[in-house]
Amino acid sequence: MCLGVPGKVIEVDREMQIATVDFWGVKKQVRLEVCDAPVEPGDYILNHVGFAIRRIPPEDAAETLALYDELLRLADEQDLMTEDVRAELDAAPDAPASKGARDGAG
């Protein structure tokens, strides 16, 4: 089943309520009658079994990433190891994995 994949709207046929959506270079037609908001080319939608179930506002992507960063800050609040985690986040993408001692997850 084509489950919950986000894609970018390329074309909209308002009469037929169908959008042509680009998923990383692959185009597919997706039905719009169930979507929670009208879509325009350039919008992102969440596809579920051939139907758009949500128009993803572009600012929401940034909001979610901010939420994750906030979670990290809150979890660290009383923690002496805050410094290390922040440093890790600020470090280059291929920074070495966290030290074995506090990393119970390998």
Place this chain on the structure above:
Amino acid sequence: MAQADALTQLKFRDPTRARGLRDALARLVAAAGHAPVSVMHVCGSHEQAIAKFGLRAAFPSDLRVIMGPGCPVCVTDVPEVDEAVALAKQGVRIASYGDMLRVPGTSQSLADAKAEGAEVDVVYSVTQAVELARRHDEEVVFFASGFETTAVATAAVLLDDPPENFSVLSAHKYIPPVMEIVAEMPETKIEGFLAAGHAATITGSQVFEKFVERHGLPVVIAGFEPLDVLAGLVKLLEVIHSGRPRVENAFPRCVTKEGNLQAQRMLWRVFRPTGGRWRGIAHVPNGNLRLRDEYARYDTRRRFTIDASALWEYAPPKLVQQCQCGDIMAGIASPSDCTLFGKECTPDSPVGACMVSAEGTCKIWHQYGGRPDLRSIKRGAA
């Protein structure tokens, strides 16, 4: 390329943030003061995401993330499968999602019926089933499995004037009622729930408010990318720790409080919730979705006389009695607790539904190795 960047962002797979979230999770579990900390998710797609990205090997060992009855194929009960199989053997053309094909009924699956000559088509979307009906004169029955998110698609198609030779055999299910059942099970030690992001996109986060009030168990709604799952768990552990159970939305880009009103309207216009059996879980009040009277003319059960009695002449094979799918789906046993797992019951020769579906706990554990000790794995040479 701007588009690739945006889509990459949407993919939420940044390994650095993932490591930070993983460490936060470890700290929260350690601070809980008891072990293990048990939480449950009720979505096959969450289990698949966890398996696909190997997150279980990264969870702290004192955190149990249990998969509940979130695989729609697995919880489709034997009589429902028998209805589809019986119709297929009666010569009716059945269109079904691929997973359902191999789910065992009393004596046969749709795949068995197909191997004996029945017309069974695999479709990726309900719209394909409608197209089949348009292309052929004969009756086409869509065997509609899936939870509420998938039921919306079925509803949309029924509201769009489908051809007269099309009908729906609804095996759709509704998740919130089964959470009540699990929360009320005496054996359960679940401290909080991770709720499915896509279902909540439709229903809104509000649908869990009453549940939280009644049971005092927090619910956090999470998406399906690796960061989504990790952040959802971090949030859940935080809320558990706070002692203030509530509903939290960790998937704000897709889930709002009211949800998708348009989709809800369509869903409840076509379907009504009714009590019924889920495979292995016994009776779930309001857990099954059936077509309302206004759509009776597209209801397979009202269009056809389905005689499944011939299928009941077979005594259930002994193995089925040892199958622990029910307990596994309720989250009180894991696949490795089942004596059949990996031996008599494998993806090649499944005994229970959990081993058939791509979202079945047993299937996923078998494919991805369950929770083997992979912590010692170091990165390969590059």
Place this chain on the structure above:
Amino acid sequence: MSRNPRLIDERITLKYGTGGGAMRALIEQVLARGLGEVGEGGIGLAAMDDGAAIRLGDRFLVIATDSHVVQPIEFPGGDIGRLSICGTVNDLAMMGATEPLALTCSAILEDGFPRRDLERIWDSIRATCDEVGTTIVTGDTKVMGHGELDGLVLNTTGVALTTRVISDAGLRPGDRILVTGTMGDHGLAIMATRNELALDTTLESDVAPVHSLVRRALDVGGDDVVAMKDPTRGGLSSALHEMADKSGVGIVIDETTIPLRDEVRAVGELLGIDPLIAANEGKAVLGLRPARADAVLDAIRSHPLGRNAAIVGECVEERPGFVVLDTGFGSRLLAEPEGELLPRIC
């Protein structure tokens, strides 16, 4: 150590043709019983390698055979003809025989098959043979009744001589695993083509002869190339599992280093098919001793078919027969493909 399931089915169903455990069990327990001895130093039926090798004095005669039932017979990037020739040339190459002596080709046609289509397929076969520098020297033709066969089935057999045979069972702990390019292209291109899925994509099969690519690797790597397999049905996953199982080693792969086209990844996600179990028809998986691994990688990258080659993992002692994937977020066991998930892709 046989991890293949014990045969219990009364009938041979589709899953027995997908290249996974069921098929291996069928071969082991029915088809190969009492057959396939090739004498001292050779590689016979029991090895279930890409081909067979029979010692002839100071050289080996290598033989490989394939049947092709791909649907549709013409697909983006190729056709059943090109697939057949490349399939056999590549199987020979995987055994270390990179200069085919000759090929055979048998065709079974369905009554009513259009002559123009047959001519087009044969143009493709001719062109591919020229590309490789080989030819078809004998064959067979049969026609079956309408409805008794689906269009066209081709079988090709190839023979070649080589001084050194490389099996798929030569790995030991510490060896590196190399893939010669992007994974999953062929299988997912075929799945994407099937009309009912309504995907609009430019995905193409990667079907190509890799004998000259392998030649380059062998010239540079010599004895340090210790195992080879082409990841056709069952994809990279099948190839790695067989190599790990036969060699008695575990394999750890860094998933983030596996070359993957964006579109292949997208189609895979949309269809719920893992590119690592989807077929490749123009790629090879090599097991390399560490000493010359980087040199072999450079040599392969210098070849037009090897531009995206990468070293993606290594062999370990732990968990022999199992393949572990480091996903970048955690680890999991790489699933072995099973069932008729991808029918008629090669």
